Amino acid sequence: MTIINDSIWDRKLGIRTCGRDYSELDAHNFGYDPTPYYCLERLAGCGIVSSADTFVDYGCGMGRACFAINHLTGASAVGVDFNPRFIDIANSNLAKYGSSGISFVLSDAREYIPSAGSVFYFYNPFSVDIQLKVLENIRTYAGEGSRLIFL
Secondary structure (H helix, E strand, O other), X not given: OHHHHHHHHHHHHOOOOOOOEOOOOOOOEOOEOOOOHXXXXXXXXXXXXXXXXXXXXXXXXXXXXXXXXXXXXXXXXXXXXXXXXXXXXXXXXXXHHOOOOEEEEEOOOOOOOOOOOXXXXXXXXXXXXXXXXXXXXXXXHOOXXXXXXXX
């Protein structure tokens, strides 16, 4: 059911994010395994993210979470990924989706400065070593009232 639901959501949004890709898998980076849309629907429905937020997805891959959260809540979204191929696909998806409230950044998560974010999202993108540096950056640069979401 999830695969069918994911394909339907991709068609609805005019994007392509289905499938998995472990070609960049190593001890610190866990490959591309997108959040199922049913999880993103629940996240959007619980009120944690609103149209006033900027949703930052670390390890965004092809951009699924950014597109879904933007569509479901109206929040701006920033996707961060170190893989240029995924960022190219995310930007291609963005051209088809057509929202000006979404952007994608090619960056090592440890080097990304999250000054614009208010909600920070992680769907098992990388190792604890990287996670600790990212959390340190969020504590240093993010504003009051920022929220972290781990799935």
